[in-house]
Amino acid sequence: MNDAALIDQLIALIGPQAVLRDAADLEPYLQEWRGNYRGTAGVVVRPGSTAEVAAVVKLCAGRGIGIVPQGGNTGMVGGAVAEAGQIILATDRLTAIRELDAEGDHITVEAGVVLAQVQAAAEAADRLFPLSLGAEGSCRIGGNLSTNAGGTAVLRYGSMRNLVLGLEVVLPDGRVWDGLRALRKDNTGYDLKQIFIGAEGTLGVITAAVLKLFPRPRSVAAALVAVPDPAAAVALFGRARAEAGGAVTGVELMPRLAIDFALRHVPGVIDPLAEPHPWYVLLELSSTAADAPLAQQLESILAHALEAGLVDDAVIAASEAQRRTFWHLREAIVEGQRHEGGSIKHDIAVPVARVPAFLERATAAVEAAIPGARVVPFGHLGDGNIHFNLNQPEGADRAAFMGRGAEINHRVHDIVAAMGGSISAEHGVGLLKRDEVAERKPAIEIELMRRIKQAIDPAGIMNPGKVVRA
């Protein structure tokens, strides 16, 4: 960015401290944490209010300068990467919790509030904000909204989209749409907030939101269950739903190899079962009732599943501390994988009943393509959402393995498509999947997306090139 006049104007609008240009200052905004992308933008602006966001957007709109909104920069698909000539609009100074209404069960937060802070504020008011995911300590609400974030509580509470009552958005021409309503029902026209949620910043900058709060679970019980195969895991899930209904709030699938990686590389990880088993399910029940007999229910579910041959072994958490170790094990998988060389990843969803068939076909396909590849598929079985990752064969050349990523992605995604699935269940499109999404979706859908982009951002300045080509 060599446009000195623009810089002067930005400084005039939001102050010199809020306009970053030094390489060291820019660094954390340019580097994508997985290492797949590196931005080349020369300026980061950090507006401190909605009015400042609006002023910056208006200035850029007048000059046709592309704006890349950025939250915690924890995305997986290059959605927050900015090219030279574009500016990064960081939300990290929009950190006010504007209101918490415990009686009304809602909280109004600015886009830059870190997810864990929203969770903590809710808990302090004896409420639950249910969105929960690995990056919760650093991802920001604006990013969660813009990517329609998922995570481990979707089975019961839905994705981020389902947790929103109202939005405040700076539109691509710099005007502010104040849609910060705290209403449970409102049918006064098109539900505009839905357009901005999940749009990855391509239609405007979300600056604040009214989010739903929920009664806090007062009872919880979890089991780590060894199962012979994914089909047994799906059947176990079905039995749990039949016996415990809506109390089934967590169903995570893990293969043995994922456990091995976590045990090998991540401190504090414990395998609570005596023998190794091919597959595991972390099954959790919860209830807002204080004295719900969930542990007994879990025992009953597991006893019936054992009789039916669906379960090899299981342990029910005897304490809150032990329950946390189960989740630590689950959450350590990503870190464990990172120490086992290159990893080719997929974030797919299929209807839950098709997960076993998907795993069988996809595993066979990638093992045929790369003999010795170590397949480590894990994730949110209850949503049909599997992170189908494969690590390089032991001792293989990392670069050569990673060089086959696109080919492997294609093979796996062909199987997903044939099963009516999604090639981006929770991580979004960004740059990484834009062209593949365009190839795989019906042309009519891409056309509708383009028409919406054109209708809301006719000048194409909002997060240019992301999600859908202009």
Place this chain on the structure above:
Amino acid sequence: MNDAALIDQLIALIGPQAVLRDAADLEPYLQEWRGNYRGTAGVVVRPGSTAEVAAVVKLCAGRGIGIVPQGGNTGMVGGAVAEAGQIILATDRLTAIRELDAEGDHITVEAGVVLAQVQAAAEAADRLFPLSLGAEGSCRIGGNLSTNAGGTAVLRYGSMRNLVLGLEVVLPDGRVWDGLRALRKDNTGYDLKQIFIGAEGTLGVITAAVLKLFPRPRSVAAALVAVPDPAAAVALFGRARAEAGGAVTGVELMPRLAIDFALRHVPGVIDPLAEPHPWYVLLELSSTAADAPLAQQLESILAHALEAGLVDDAVIAASEAQRRTFWHLREAIVEGQRHEGGSIKHDIAVPVARVPAFLERATAAVEAAIPGARVVPFGHLGDGNIHFNLNQPEGADRAAFMGRGAEINHRVHDIVAAMGGSISAEHGVGLLKRDEVAERKPAIEIELMRRIKQAIDPAGIMNPGKVVRA
């Protein structure tokens, strides 16, 4: 419709039986059930498949003929009224349940399936489809989707929008968008289905949907609670949530006058309490656990509320039959009102905590405007959604009273607006509220709605004139 060539073409596309032109055949499609609107269209088409819908829309698009989609014709806002020169596209032959996947907890239905049939199909598979509202015996799923229907289960399950996994839509040019996905997570671009849900047929014709199913509640307990005033009702709701959390699934508010109207005019209505009281709450707990101790929980909630002076009297349903009589009482209010002369109605929502203040101000305003008007505000307290209706003073002239409807609406809606509320919580916009919505919403929001309408239906043939002026 005197265009004989068009009629011939329609008949060629979908058969003579499916193109209605006789006055007697047209009648049920032209008359709005509340008597506020009467259509003047000369033709109703009843396509029997998505392909036939597409063929009809394509034909009309080519000739610039307006299409008014119509489901059960149970709407409240004139959204399905068609003028001369337009055609009504009735969904009442699109009645297939295409698939029910109990394991995957979803059902695929065509737009013309009656809501009660979806509920029954779910129940037969030991599942719940939670949408529940007065017209459920005759309203159709396409209408529920197009109006984002609400009702009595929103507190726990959300509005119709929250119950949808996928849609099939015939676009305004006659092409079919097949978005019938059965995925719990899918972030591969803008979530197009959100645009069509709640659009009241102005952006395309929804022909089928994949809907979520849920575990069926196995325990339920309900109480009819007499409370001194709406503030006590809100406080009781708060206490119930504090004690029973997510088990609180129904919270309906009723004034004594509503009970009197129901008792006077509707067979089978019983007042289970010995004395009359100023206000009532129908409070229901439910759980998917088979043996949840909900009646005890309800007793405990009521005992604490009694101590706190929030409750005057209460009765807990001793049987399923008695529980049904509580709901019969609640549902009889609308019918009861109809026998008490003219009724000026409002379908408003405010944040839950503001319901008492709203009721106080709005009641004072309308009683000052029309002395003797009988205010009967009832509805979904848990959602902040009140049907603020007033009946004419006893013995007053009906026409004179109804003639003041617009003025009264304006007074009440001014109070709603001042409280950050919605002037159409669950019934939608249609013709009835289009111009008032345009006046009251921020101009930027109406502009965004127009841009979306223009982007998806540039020729303006889909349900012309509804929701937002072109």
